[in-house]
Amino acid sequence: MSNPQLVTLLTDQALIAIIAVIAIVLIGGTTGLVISRRRKAELPAAEPAPELTEPKVGDDAEEPRDTPTRTLEDTELPEAGATATIEKPESAQGRLVRLRARLARSQGSLGKGLLALLSRDTLDEEAWEDIETTLITADVGVAPTQELVEKLRTRVRVEGVSGDQARTILREELIALVNPELDRTLKLEGKEGQPAVVLVVGVNGTGKTTTVGKLARVLVAEDKHVVLGAADTFRAAAADQLQTWGERVGVRTVRGPEGGDPASIAFDAVKQGIEEKADVVLVDTAGRLHTKTGLMDELGKVKRVIEKAAEVDEVLLVIDATTGQNGLTQARVFAEVINVTGLVLTKLDGTAKGGIVIAVQRELGVPVKLVGLGEGADDLAPFDAEQFVDALLD
Structure with a gap:
């Protein structure tokens, strides 16, 4: 076989090989695209990104808040009766008398405990510590308690103490601590x-x-x-x-x-x-x-x-x-x-x-x-x- 014929044969074979490679690449790419499309179809649709909004005052008010929302059925309402009936509320004076009696029943243990301690025959350090404890456990607070005890100590030392005198001293000092001078009018x-x-x-x-x-x-x-x-x-x-x-x-x-x-x-x-x-x-x-x-x-x-x-x-x-x-x-x-x-x-x-x-x-x-x-x-x-x-x- 002459040289020109050999060159022509080799060129034809190379061309066929190139065409074959291109065909393989195209077939592979098409197959991959089909597989990719199938995989995408099988995947769940992506959820849209939440819309971002600028924070504002009261954002904490959205759920969850301090407590779960209560419905009307969960709330104890006052008995309304017939809506056409208008009640006449109790007078201020009658209300105060009744409330004072109720307060005395619920809070009397504090006063009784203090009076019992102050009326002891001997007011030693242990007794004064008991008085402090009684006041602090009644939520008076540390600083007001120390102030009250110091004043009680001074007055008891100067004036002496008996049953009636103990009550008078304690009453006066408690009133001063509650501060009757504050303006309590609405x-x-x-x-x-x-x-x-x-x-x-x-x-x-x-x-x-x-x-x-x-x-x-x-x-x-x-x-x-x-x-x-x-x-x-x-x-x-x-x-x-x-x-x-x-x-x-x-x-x-x-x-x-x-x-x-x-x-x-x-x-x-x-x-x-x-x-x-x-x-x-x-x-x-x-x-x-x-x-x-x-x-x-x-x-x-x-x-x-x-x-x-x-x-x-x-x-x-x-x-x-x-x-x-x-x-x-x-x-x-x-x-x-x-x-x-x-x-x-x-x-x-x-x-x-x-x-x-x-x-x-x-x-x-x-x-x-x-x-x-x-x-x-x-x-x-x-x-x-x-x-x-x-x-x-x-």
Whole structure:
């Protein structure tokens, strides 16, 4: 075979080999594409990426919140009876007499224990240590306890002590510690013809909504025109509960949709109060843990929005008296976020320790203005230092 023929043969064979390689590559690529498509078809569709939104005040208010949402069926409402029947709340004087008797029954052990210790024949160091222990376990607080014991020591040493004298000394020093000079009146006179606005705040479970309802009864008994604002939009039953309280004494409740903006509802309530020429607007707010920054910011927002319509005259912080020193921590944080003007101690009957009155006032420099002493509709009364101490010692 000549050289030209050999070159031609080799060229043809190389061309065939190249074509074969290209065909193999194409077939392989097509097969891979089919397999890839099949695999993709078998995989679940990817979920779209969540839409990112800018964080805002109150983000902590979304689920999960401090406590699970309670429905109307889970909430104990006051007995409304026929909606057409308007109740006449009990007078302030009759309520105070009854509540003092109840307080004496529930808190008397503290006074009796102190009197028994002071009336000992010999008041040695052990006796004074027992007095300190009694006061501290009653939630009086360490600093107020030390101050009281020091004053008692001085007076007992100078004046001597007998049964009646011990009671007199203890009464006078306890009254001084509770501080009767604090202004405990509720500011219920609005400025320039506007209604007084009372904002009620606190953590979950302290009894804010019930307190607002009971306070409405107190004011109606004083012939005041009251409007209620249901700004607790997180708890499903809160607005229904508050409206039921209002219906019992003929008071209008301004409410909004569940999950609505609490500041907007509070503002609407104040505007309604202005239109009706009401004397007082009481605004109930959602319970919030003092550790939740977003919720506490939300509370400040509610107050700021209200003040676009009228000045907030009172901010009442509701504290469960049975929580003891934890109640002090809550009060301290609330006072940092919003200007608390008065305290309401609920559940002061039963297992509550009366010393919390002294401790929380000393901590905040804010007076206890109202106390709740039971589950009854009229079991809320103004706080009086002398009557409180007398009830302890009765």
